[in-house]
Each structure stands twice: as structure tokens, then as C-alpha cells.
Amino acid sequence: MMKIIDTHCHIYPEKIAHKAVDTVEAFYDRLPRDPFDGTAAELVRSGHEAGIGHFVVFSVATTPQQVSSINRFIAREVAAYPGEMTGLGAMHLESDDYERDLQEIEALGLKGVKLHPDIQKFEADEARAMKVYEMCEERMPICIHAGDRRYNFSGPERMARIAENFPHLRLICAHMGGWSVWEQASEILWKYDNILVDCSSSLYWLGPERSKTVIRRYGADRVLFGTDYPFWPQKEEIQDLCGMGLKEEELEKIFWKNAAELYHVEMDGAATPDNAGKTGQQEESKE
Numbered sequence: 220m221m222k223i224i225d226t227h228c229h230i231y232p233e234k235i236a237h238k239a240v241d242t243v244e245a246f247y248d249r250l251p252r253d254p255f256d257g258t259a260a261e262l263v264r265s266g267h268e269a270g271i272g273h274f275v276v277f278s279v280a281t282t283p284q285q286v287s288s289i290n291r292f293i294a295r296e297v298a299a300y301p302g303e304m305t306g307l308g309a310m311h312l313e314s315d316d317y318e319r320d321l322q323e324i325e326a327l328g329l330k331g332v333k334l335h336p337d338i339q340k341f342e343a344d345e346a347r348a349m350k351v352y353e354m355c356e357e358r359m360p361i362c363i364h365a366g367d368r369r370y371n372f373s374g375p376e377r378m379a380r381i382a383e384n385f386p387h388l389r390l391i392c393a394h395m396g397g398w399s400v401w402e403q404a405s406e407i408l409w410k411y412d413n414i415l416v417d418c419s420s421s422l423y424w425l426g427p428e429r430s431k432t433v434i435r436r437y438g439a440d441r442v443l444f445g446t447d448y449p450f451w452p453q454k455e456e457i458q459d460l461c462g463m464g465l466k467e468e469e470l471e472k473i474f475w476k477n478a479a480e481l482y483h484v485e486m487d488g489a490a491t492p493d494n495a496g497k498t499g500q501q502e503e504s505k506e
Contacts, residue, residue: 221470221471221474221475222272222273222471222474222475222486223269223270223271223272223273223444223457223474223475224271224272224273224274224275224443224444224474224475224478224479224482224484224486225266225271225273225274225275225444225445225446225448225453226275226362226391226417226419226443226444226445226478226482227275227362227393227417227419227443227445227446227447227448228262228274228275228276228277228445228446228447228448229243229257229276229277229278229279229447229448229449229450230257230258230259230262230276230277230278230293230296230448231257231258231278232258232292233258236256236257236258237256237257239257239278240254240255240256240257240449240450243450244450246338254449254450255448255449256449257448257449259276259296259299259300259304261449262274262276262448262449263300263303265448265452265453266448266453268453268454269452269453269454269457270454270457271453271457272303272475272486273302273303273304273305273475273478273484273486274300274303274304274305274448275304275305275306275307275362275445275478275482276293276296276297276304276305276306276307277293277306277307277308277309277333277362278292278293278309278333279309279333279334279335279338279339280309280310280311280339281311281338281339282311282313283311283313283314283315285309285311286309286310286311286314286320287320287323289308289309290308290309290320290323290324290327290329291327293306293307293308293309293327293329294306294327294328294329297328297329302485302487305330305482305484306327306328306329306330307329307330307331307332307333307362308320308321308323308324308327308329308331308332308333309332309333310324310332310333310334310351311339312339312341312345312347312348312351317350317351317354318354321354321355321358321359324359325358325359330359330360330482330483331359331360331361331362331391331482332351332355332359332360332361332362333361333362333363334348334351334361334362334363334364335363335364336348336363336364336372336373336377337364337367337370337372337373338364340372341372342371342372342377343363343365343372343373343374343377343378343381344377344380344381348381349381349384352381352384352385352388352390353385355388356385356387356388357387359389360388360389360390360391360481360482361388361389361390361391362391362393362417363378363390363391363392363393364393364394364398365378365392365393365394365396365397365398365404365416366392366394366396366397366398366399366400366401366404367398367399367400368399368400369399373397374397374400374404375396375397375400375403375404375407375408376407378390378392378396378397378404378407378408378414379407379408379411382408382411382413382414383411385413386413387413388413389413389415389481390413390414390415391414391415391416391417391443391481392404392408392414392415392416393416393417393419393420393445394416394417394418394419394420394421394447395416395417395418395421395425395430395433395434395437396408396414396416396437398420398421399424401421401424401425401429401433402429402432402433405433405436405437406436408437409436409437409438412441414441415441415442415443415477415481416437416441416442416443417442417443417444417445418430418434418442418443418444418445418456418460418473419445419446419447419451420447420450420451421433422456422459422460423451423455423459427459427462427463427464428463430459430460430463431463431464431465434463434465434469434473439465439468439469439472439473439477440472440477441477442472442473442477443473443477443478443481444456444457444460444473444474444475444478460473460474
């Protein structure tokens with residue numbers, strides 16, 4: 220039995236969840252799986268059913284006026300599920316006071332910052348963003364959406380520039396470092412020790428062999444498990460990771476150890492469903 224932390228979960232207030240999920244799906248021209256409803260309650264229900272014991276949750280601010288209300292919402296949801304959630308705070312580059320926003324994130328007990336250059340429409344290495352990274356470098360990690368072949372807001376060269384300028388910043392580049400440009404991103408970003416990546420919205424597209432190659436290019440010490448809830452079925456994401464022939468110690472790091480260290484999460488119990496745990500053991504025995 221293996222513990223699991225899902226490090227990439229979007230949640231929304233119940234009254235707007237359906238609209239928010241539909242908007243994100245439309246942004247990606249629809250996805251090949253039916254999404255969950257986007258609420259924290261459904262995340263915990265479906266996550267527990269899949270064997271996930273802890274969730275890193277956040278939401279993206281599309282205007283600066285949303286920042287404080289989103290962060291207070293995330294903090295309330297974390298408090299409603301004690302010991303089961305870690306929250307990240309939203310920021311927006313058009314805010315008139317980054318320090319105020321960061322102080323509120325800290326005061327609410329949130330453990331990092333979530334940015335999405337492609338939705339928030341900013342270049343990831345522009346001057347305003349660099350100011351945010353500078354402020355966070357000694358304070359908290361940043362989870363940033365990375366990559367999209369349709370745009371160049373968050374391409375791997377921009378991620379590399381951030382890592383070079385802020386060597387002490389813990390930068391989590393979502394979607395294997397570059398959604399839809401996964402292999403190109405890994406070839407550029409593997410050399411930066413301060414970059415971690417999560418595997419959200421990646422395994423389905425890459426397939427087992429390419430996923431394994433990309434993961435090992437970064438090294439299991441720098442990969443986090445994430446499902447991109449509510450857009451992918453957690454059980455399938457767990458099975459896909461377990462089924463690609465990674466070693467047991469690699470799976471442990473990816474499923475929970477790296478995230479526990481990054482976000483200071485205490486994992487008391489094992490939470491992997493029988494089929495996922497057995498898949499990992501079977502693949503391990505083949506090597």
C-alpha cells in the first residue's frame with residue numbers, strides 16, 4: 220500500500236463550479252474525459268475512492284479583484300477538511316499591492332502561490348512576474364502552468380529564465396514542465412535543480428513509454444503526482460503512473476514523498492487502492 224498526495228487540484232465554490240469547469244474545458248477545446256463537478260466535496264469523495272490521502276488545492280484569479288476572495292475561499296475549504304488539504308494562494312499581476320496579497324496568503328496559512336500565464340495572459344518571464352518570483356523566493360513555492368503549443372506565455376525557455384534568475388525559488392512547472400510540449404520542455408528544464416514538475420494532464424497524451432522517459436529525464440526526486448482535478452479520473456491517473464514500469468522507490472517519491480517535503484505534509488496512513496498498488500509491484504518485478 221502506498222500513500223498518495225494529489226498536488227494539482229482546482230476547486231471552485233459550488234454556485235459557480237459548473238460554469239468554471241465548462242470555461243476551462245472550452246479553453247482546452249474539450250478534454251477526452253468527462254470532468255467531475257469541481258467542488259471540494261467531490262474532490263475528497265472521488266479522491267478517497269481512488270486511494271488519495273491528501274490534496275493540494277487552488278484556483279486561478281482571472282482579475283485582481285478576485286484574489287482575496289479566492290484565497291479566503293481556499294482557506295475555508297482547507298479548514299473544512301483538516302489534515303486532508305494544503306492550499307495555495309492566487310495572485311494576479313494587475314494587483315496594486317503584491318506584498319499585501321502575499322501577506323494575506325501567509326496569514327491564511329496557505330503554502331504557496333498558483334499562477335497561470337496562459338489564462339491570466341502574461342508572459343511568464345516579464346518584469347511584473349519576475350517581481351513576484353523575487354518576493355516568493357525565500358518565502359514559498361510557486362506552482363505555475365507551463366507550456367502550450369498554441370501560445371508562448373509559458374514556454375520552457377521562459378521557465379528556464381525564471382529558474383536561472385531565482386535559483387532558490389521552488390518552482391513547480393505543471394504538466395511535466397510544458398503542456399503539449401512535454402519532451403521539448405524536459406530537454407531544456409531537466410538541468411535546473413530548483414524546478415520540479417507535476418505529471419498532471421500529461422500521462423494520457425504521452426503514453427507509458429514517453430512518460431517514463433520524461434520522468435527519468437527530470438529524475439523521480441523532482442516529479443510530483445497531480446491529476447488536474449476536476450478534469451481527469453484519479454483512478455486512471457494512478458494506474459497510468461503505476462503501469463509504466465517505474466521502480467517502487469521512484470513511485471513513492473512521485474506519489475507522496477516529494478510533495479510531503481515541499482509542502483510539509485504529514486501522511487499518517489496508506490491510501491492507495493489495491494489495483495494501483497498491485498500494478499506498481501507487478502511492473503517493478505519485470506525490471
